[in-house]
Amino acid sequence: MRRVVAVIFILLVSCVCTTTGQTCEEHCGKHFASCSCHPTCASLKNCCADYKEYCVSTSPYSGSILGGTDILVLDAYFNSSSQIVCRFDNKISTVGYVDADGRGHCISPLLYETGWVPLHISPDNGTTFNRAGSWFSVHTGKLDSQFKAILVNSTKWQYYGTPNVGGTLQMTWNTSLVNAAKVNIELWGYRETGEPYSEYWQGEWQYLYSLAKDHPNSGAFSFVPKPAEDGFSTWELGSVRVSSSIYSEGMKNVEAAWTEDHALAWHLEEKFRQNSAAWALEKCLAWDQLENQLPNFLSEIIDCPCTLAQARADTGRFHTDYGCDIEKGSVCTYHPGSVHCVRAIQASPKYAAGQQCCYDSTGAQVLTADSIGGSTPDRAHDWGSPPYKKPPRIPGQSHWVYDVLSFYYCCLWSDHCQYYFKHRPSSDCRRYQSPSSAVVFGDPHFITFDGVSYSFNGKGEYTLVVSEQKQLVIQGRTETVDGERTTLPLSKFCFCLYSTDVIWTLLGNMINATKLTSVAMREASSDIVEVRLGGALNGLEVLQNQQTLSFAEQSWMDLHGVFVFAPTSTNVTVMFPSGAGVEVRLRDVTMTTTVLLPEEFKGSTLGLLGKMNGDAKDDLVFSTGQLVQNHSDPVELFNFGASWAVLNTSALFTYDSEYLLNTYYYKPRHDDNFVPVFSVPEDPDDPLTGQAAQICSGEGSQFCRYDILVGRSPQMGNATRVSFQSHVSLVNDLKPVLSCGWIQPPSNGKKHGTTYLQGAKVQFSCDKGYTLRGSAERICQENSRWSGEETSCVAPSNVPGIVAGSVIGALALIVIITTIVLRSRKQKRKTADSEEEVENEGL
Numbered sequence: 001m002r003r004v005v006a007v008i009f010i011l012l013v014s015c016v017c018t019t020t021g022q023t024c025e026e027h028c029g030k031h032f033a034s035c036s037c038h039p040t041c042a043s044l045k046n047c048c049a050d051y052k053e054y055c056v057s058t059s060p061y062s063g064s065i066l067g068g069t070d071i072l073v074l075d076a077y078f079n080s081s082s083q084i085v086c087r088f089d090n091k092i093s094t095v096g097y098v099d100a101d102g103r104g105h106c107i108s109p110l111l112y113e114t115g116w117v118p119l120h121i122s123p124d125n126g127t128t129f130n131r132a133g134s135w136f137s138v139h140t141g142k143l144d145s146q147f148k149a150i151l152v153n154s155t156k157w158q159y160y161g162t163p164n165v166g167g168t169l170q171m172t173w174n175t176s177l178v179n180a181a182k183v184n185i186e187l188w189g190y191r192e193t194g195e196p197y198s199e200y201w202q203g204e205w206q207y208l209y210s211l212a213k214d215h216p217n218s219g220a221f222s223f224v225p226k227p228a229e230d231g232f233s234t235w236e237l238g239s240v241r242v243s244s245s246i247y248s249e250g251m252k253n254v255e256a257a258w259t260e261d262h263a264l265a266w267h268l269e270e271k272f273r274q275n276s277a278a279w280a281l282e283k284c285l286a287w288d289q290l291e292n293q294l295p296n297f298l299s300e301i302i303d304c305p306c307t308l309a310q311a312r313a314d315t316g317r318f319h320t321d322y323g324c325d326i327e328k329g330s331v332c333t334y335h336p337g338s339v340h341c342v343r344a345i346q347a348s349p350k351y352a353a354g355q356q357c358c359y360d361s362t363g364a365q366v367l368t369a370d371s372i373g374g375s376t377p378d379r380a381h382d383w384g385s386p387p388y389k390k391p392p393r394i395p396g397q398s399h400w401v402y403d404v405l406s407f408y409y410c411c412l413w414s415d416h417c418q419y420y421f422k423h424r425p426s427s428d429c430r431r432y433q434s435p436s437s438a439v440v441f442g443d444p445h446f447i448t449f450d451g452v453s454y455s456f457n458g459k460g461e462y463t464l465v466v467s468e469q470k471q472l473v474i475q476g477r478t479e480t481v482d483g484e485r486t487t488l489p490l491s492k493f494c495f496c497l498y499s500t501d502v503i504w505t506l507l508g509n510m511i512n513a514t515k516l517t518s519v520a521m522r523e524a525s526s527d528i529v530e531v532r533l534g535g536a537l538n539g540l541e542v543l544q545n546q547q548t549l550s551f552a553e554q555s556w557m558d559l560h561g562v563f564v565f566a567p568t569s570t571n572v573t574v575m576f577p578s579g580a581g582v583e584v585r586l587r588d589v590t591m592t593t594t595v596l597l598p599e600e601f602k603g604s605t606l607g608l609l610g611k612m613n614g615d616a617k618d619d620l621v622f623s624t625g626q627l628v629q630n631h632s633d634p635v636e637l638f639n640f641g642a643s644w645a646v647l648n649t650s651a652l653f654t655y656d657s658e659y660l661l662n663t664y665y666y667k668p669r670h671d672d673n674f675v676p677v678f679s680v681p682e683d684p685d686d687p688l689t690g691q692a693a694q695i696c697s698g699e700g701s702q703f704c705r706y707d708i709l710v711g712r713s714p715q716m717g718n719a720t721r722v723s724f725q726s727h728v729s730l731v732n733d734l735k736p737v738l739s740c741g742w743i744q745p746p747s748n749g750k751k752h753g754t755t756y757l758q759g760a761k762v763q764f765s766c767d768k769g770y771t772l773r774g775s776a777e778r779i780c781q782e783n784s785r786w787s788g789e790e791t792s793c794v795a796p797s798n799v800p801g802i803v804a805g806s807v808i809g810a811l812a813l814i815v816i817i818t819t820i821v822l823r824s825r826k827q828k829r830k831t832a833d834s835e836e837e838v839e840n841e842g843l
Contacts, residue, residue: 024048028055028132039547040656052076054131056121062136062553063108064143065395066205066239068256070179073104073121076131083125088135089117093126094253109253110205111137113388114395115558139383139395140239140260141322142556149173149242149259155333160225160266161273162413169266170222173242177257178217180244185212185221189235190261192391192401196294197351203394207250208232214245225266233269237261237400261400263408280413284420287406291423294379297353298427301377302344304357304365306429306737306757311342311357313733314435315573316581316596318342319565321356321382332358334407337373338366345563345575347385352393354381355427364755367426369742371754372417375426378403386561428741428756430784433599434734435579438609439727440464441592442720443513443711444478445703447727448610449597452619454631455706456641457514457676461651461669462608463623463644465595469604470523470578474595475652476608477518477532477664480674481711512676513711516591519584520652523576526561528652531572531584533591539569540586546654585726587719594727608644634678645670677710692717700724740780746772749793758782766793 024037024047031038032048037055041047052075063069071086078084084096086106096106104121111117114137120129140148151157152170159165187208194200209232211223221242227233243256265272272279305311311318324332324341332338338358347354357375358366368374379402384395392398403424410420436449447453458478465474518532530543542549544559551557551566563575570586579598584591595609605612610619620628623643630636646652646669655665680702683689691714696704703724708717738758745751748770753762760780766772775788 022048024051024054025130026054026132040654043656044658056119056131056133058106058119058133058135060553061134061550062138064140064148064258065111065114065137066140066241066256066258067108067110067253068177068241068243068258069108069147070255071106071108071135073106073131073133076104076121077102078104078123082123085122085126085129087120087122087126087129089113090120092253096121107253107255108135108137112203112390112394113137114139114384115388115560136554136557138554140258141382141396142554144553146174147177147257149177149240149257151240151259151262154260154262158263158265158408159412161268162265162276168222168224170220171240171259172220173257175217175219178242178244178255180217180246180255182214182245183217183242184210184245184247184249185215186210186241186243186249187232187238187264187267188241189232189238189264190397190400191235191237192398196391201391203391203397206235207252208235208238210249211240213249227270227273228267233267233272236264236268236405237397238264261396263400263405265408265413277414280409281416284406284410284414284416287409288419288423295351297348297351297379298377298425300348300350301353301355301427302348303427303432304355304375304429305342305432305434306365306739307733308340308359308363309733310432310434310737311340311359313730314581314596315583316435316575317345317579317598318357319345319575321358324358332373334404335366335373337371341375343382346577346579347381347383347393351379352381352385354378354383354399356382360754362755364757365426365429367428367742367754368417368421368424369426369744372411374421376403376421376424377427378424426742428739429737430739430741434736435581435596435598436601436612437594437596437727437730437734438465438612439592439594439723440476440516440609441723441727442515442590442703442716443481443707444476444516445706445720445724446608448616448619449595449605449612450610450614450616450619452610452616452631453700453703454620454637455634455703456608456637457512457678458638458641458645459514459671459674459676460642461646461653461664462641463606463646464519464593465597465605465607465609467601467604467606470580470601472521472523472576472578472580472601473650473652474519474521474582474607474609475646476516476593477520477653478514479517479663481513481515481713481716512674513707514674514676515589515711515716516593518653519582519591519593520654521574521576521582522652523561523578523580526576527559529559529562529564529574530652530654531574531582531591532654533586533589534569537589540566540572540584540591542566542572543654546656585723587722588715590716590719590723592719592723592726594730608641638676638678642670642672680706680709688712688714696721699728738780738782738784740784740786743778743786746774746791746793749791756780758784762786764791769796770794771796 022032022035027037029038035048036046037048037051041051056076057074058071059074078098080098082098084104085093086096087093088109092109094107094109096104098104116134116136119133119135121131122129150172157169188205189208190205192203194202215221239261240259241256243254247254305314321341321343324335324338326340330339335341335358337360339361341356341358344355355377360366366374368376378399380392380398382399385393407420411417438449439447443457445455461475461477464476520530522528527544532541534541555567557564565573572584574582581596583594597612601612603613606621611621618627620640622640628636628640655661688708692705692708695718704717704721707720708714740756742756743762746764749764749766751762751764758780761777763777770793773794774791778786778788781787
């Protein structure tokens with residue numbers, strides 16, 4: 001009955017809306033004169049009556065790139081005869097269904113891209129697609145384990161058939177992911193065909209064969225694998241799918257649970273099991289020959305940061321590699337000896353290559369020339385890159401084909417890493433340049449890219465950073481500290497009637513102070529990303545093109561021209577293709593916003609965060625081009641800040657409440673009527689003076705004191721202190737580090753030490769029977785060169801023995817010759833004497 005009533009109601013609403021011409025059917029995102037189909041309509045309370053029916057949301061809103069997720073369409077109802085077809089990315093259709101409650105369901109398809117894709121829903125078997133929404137496709141490595149099938153002991157699966165690895169394999173899954181009593185367990189393979197870097201280069205997933213049919217949906221399956229037949233063993237990368245037995249084997253885009261893609265060692269040919277090392281070496285050598293023919297991508301990838309501290313601080317260009325995360329126990333399967341790895345966020349421009357940088361427990365970069373666990377570049381970025389869909393930009397799988405399987409061939413299944421590292425050598429950090437950082441915090445205090453600190457307490461919307469060259473714009477909105485404070489003139493109070501504490505409380509309610517409450521940003525034609533204080537002031541809210549994003553299911557989002565990472569409700573990082581990064585942190589009830597810009601922005605920035613050129617003297621420039629003359633003059637600084645009020649035509653913010661419309665949208669973006677307190681009041685009778693003295697000390701204490709004594713909030717003052725100290729630590733972590741580069745060990749000797757930064761010492765020794773020449777110890781100097789002389793190990797010299805032997809031999813030869821000559825002469829004399837005797841006798 002409930003379903004029938006709901007359907008009748010929707011039909012009536014649709015009829016009314018159509019009659020008045022104000023329906024959201026096929027008009028999502030638009031505004032009408034009397035109602036709206038725009039996402040802001042919900043908070044503005046001006047949605048058209050059928051807004052939720054046609055501009056749909058789903059649960060879940062995200063799922064695996066491999067597809068198979070059952071998606072519930074929220075707030076939209078269908079009749080029992082509806083034939084639902086769901087179209088993803090404007091071209092891939094899947095068959096949905098209507099449940100017993102009249103709610104529509106879609107099944108997500110296999111995609112070759114991550115991020116948001118359009119979703120359109122047809123109730124009439126594809127004749128009309130009148131409902132619109134979106135779907136978020138997720139890289140398998142970033143998908144939470146509860147939404148995928150799990151390989152129990154995945155290492156065993158991927159080493160199966162190598163020496164001493166065999167037996168039974170097991171997998172598990174959440175039975176709710178597949179709504180069926182019995183399931184099929186299927187193997188799907190992935191491969192890439194066509195000439196690399198040509199228009200014919202394609203990636204494809206294909207059903208191979210079933211491991212089990214009509215298996216009870218118990219959430220577990222085990223088997224003893226056999227070498228694949230019918231040529232399927234040539235597929236070396238794949239995933240196992242669990243789907244309902246009601247579907248024919250290999251049917252695409254049905255409800256399913258997938259394992260992560262993995263190396264299919266367990267189904268490879270018998271030849272692999274007989275001698276896995278020889279089989280792998282043959283594959284490794286073939287890959288080596290292929291790499292020799294492919295373009296060299298190494299020159300266009302970014303260099304690694306020199307230290308772990310730099311790598312974790314440079315959040316605009318590098319992000320934690322999920323396969324080696326120090327926050328999750330440093331389980332670094334492919335990088336033994338490392339404790340943490342990061343990946344370059346952006347793929348290289350031409351070849352879509354990636355960079356991976358790994359570090360040991362000392363914070364030093366690990367190089368492949370020293371360790372199998374070293375940093376490695378990637379021909380295909382693991383996370384893919386826009387526009388995705390074709391190699392080498394397909395998320396996950398392209399990386400597997402060109403960078404991971406080859407690592408198995410050369411390093412894991414055989415011991416010939418020299419071939420792999422010839423094509424995937426670590427890049428050291430000699431060309432790495434740290435980004436510059438600037439910050440806004442507290443009752444807005446600013447530290448520019450060149451280190452100038454000041455306060456600007458205006459109320460309005462202002463340009464924090466603008467770079468015409470890089471087409472980057474970052475804007476900030478400030479509001480009064482309490483949001484709804486009204487000031488009354490002092491004459492309204494008769495202070496003589498009140499105690500000191502009451503007087504200070506009244507004064508506290510009258511002091512004007514502001515804080516940053518929203519930051520909006522865009523680079524070139526990217527989506528507009530806004531990060532603002534949530535309504536309850538206990539979390540941050542992220543908006544994409546004026547629509548609120550939920551991070552309940554995913555902490556990482558690929559948007560158009562920008563990435564957003566929000567691991568918690570108080571921590572958001574925005575990353576642009578230029579390498580610019582914006583970190584927003586919520587501390588107490590104040591936002592701290594840090595902007596990181598790479599060296600390429602040098603000389604191109606203006607705004608409240610200054611001119612980034614290394615010269616503090618010209619940092620603060622009015623929007624008119626005039627320099628601030630006195631950085632200590634609060635009035636001039638206030639006028640400087642006011643000059644950077646955004647224009648109505650260029651504002652990036654969302655105005656989705658009457659308060660925001662009336663306070664900012666319909667008024668000048670700088671409130672001329674709001675005049676802040678420019679200096680910290682010094683009054684020993686102020687009850688907050690003691691707390692200020694206790695909380696605020698050391699460098700930056702003036703900001704902390706201001707927020708306590710002017711903002712009347714010890715909590716804000718403490719948050720300001722923490723933010724200032726965090727910025728100091730960030731600047732320290734990002735300080736340039738000199739590297740002398742990798743140094744080679746001598747032949748027939750050893751090198752002791754694998755750190756190559758300024759001050760590092762590397763020692764050398766020789767194998768037994770060899771002598772060290774050159775320097776036994778070399779130090780990385782401040783000129784980025786190694787001290788001493790090149791080291792070598794040589795065999796012991798035997799020249800004296802040879803000379804002595806030669807002399808003795810020569811003397812012996814002389815003696816022999818002399819002896820022969822003397823004997824010869826003696827013999828001749830004897831012969832002559834004999835002849836003389838004979839002659840005498842004859843006479």
